[in-house]
Each structure stands twice: as C-alpha cells, then as structure tokens.
Amino acid sequence: MLASIPVAMDVxxxxxxxxxxxxxxxxxxxxxxxxxxxxxxxxxxxxEHRLRVNSPxxxxxxxxxxxxxxxxxxxxxx
Numbered sequence: 001m002l003a004s005i006p007v008a009m010d011v012x013x014x015x016x017x018x019x020x021x022x023x024x025x026x027x028x029x030x031x032x033x034x035x036x037x038x039x040x041x042x043x044x045x046x047x048e049h050r051l052r053v054n055s056p057x058x059x060x061x062x063x064x065x066x067x068x069x070x071x072x073x074x075x076x077x078x
Contacts, residue, residue: 001022001025001026001029002026004022005019041053041054041057
C-alpha cells in the first residue's frame with residue numbers, strides 16, 4: 001500500500017483519493033496487527049518470560065507513537 005505512493009509520484013499519477021485510500025487501509029491493517037500481536041504473544045511465549053519479552057515491544061511502540069510524528073514533521077519540512 002505504502003509503496004504505491006512513490007510509484008504514483010514517479011508517473012505523475014498521485015491523487016488525493018489514493019492518499020486517503022492508502023491512509024485508511026494502512027490504519028486498518030495497523031489496528032488489526034496490533035490487536036492480533038498482543039493476543040498472539042500469549043501463545044508464543046511462556047508465562048514466566050512474558051514480562052521480559054513484552055517490555056521492549058511496548059517501549060518501542062510508545063517511543064514510535066510519541067516521537068514518530070514530530071520527527072516526521074521535522075523531516076518533511078526540509
């Protein structure tokens with residue numbers, strides 16, 4: 001989905017509709033993946049190791065959510 005944006009830009013075919021569709025599909029896929037990954041972790045990791053495994057995953061998730069948009073805005077300003 002995301003790869004279609006630079007391809008469309010290269011052929012001068014990028015439209016606002018495509019950006020909206022990609023954004024909608026990307027968000028839906030992200031929500032589904034986040035919900036499934038948390039639930040599936042219980043099947044993959046033994047209970048005594050879940051805290052050690054889940055802590056880095058949550059740290060990365062919260063850092064990307066809190067720092068990603070500001071860094072993206074800063075980079076797109078250049």
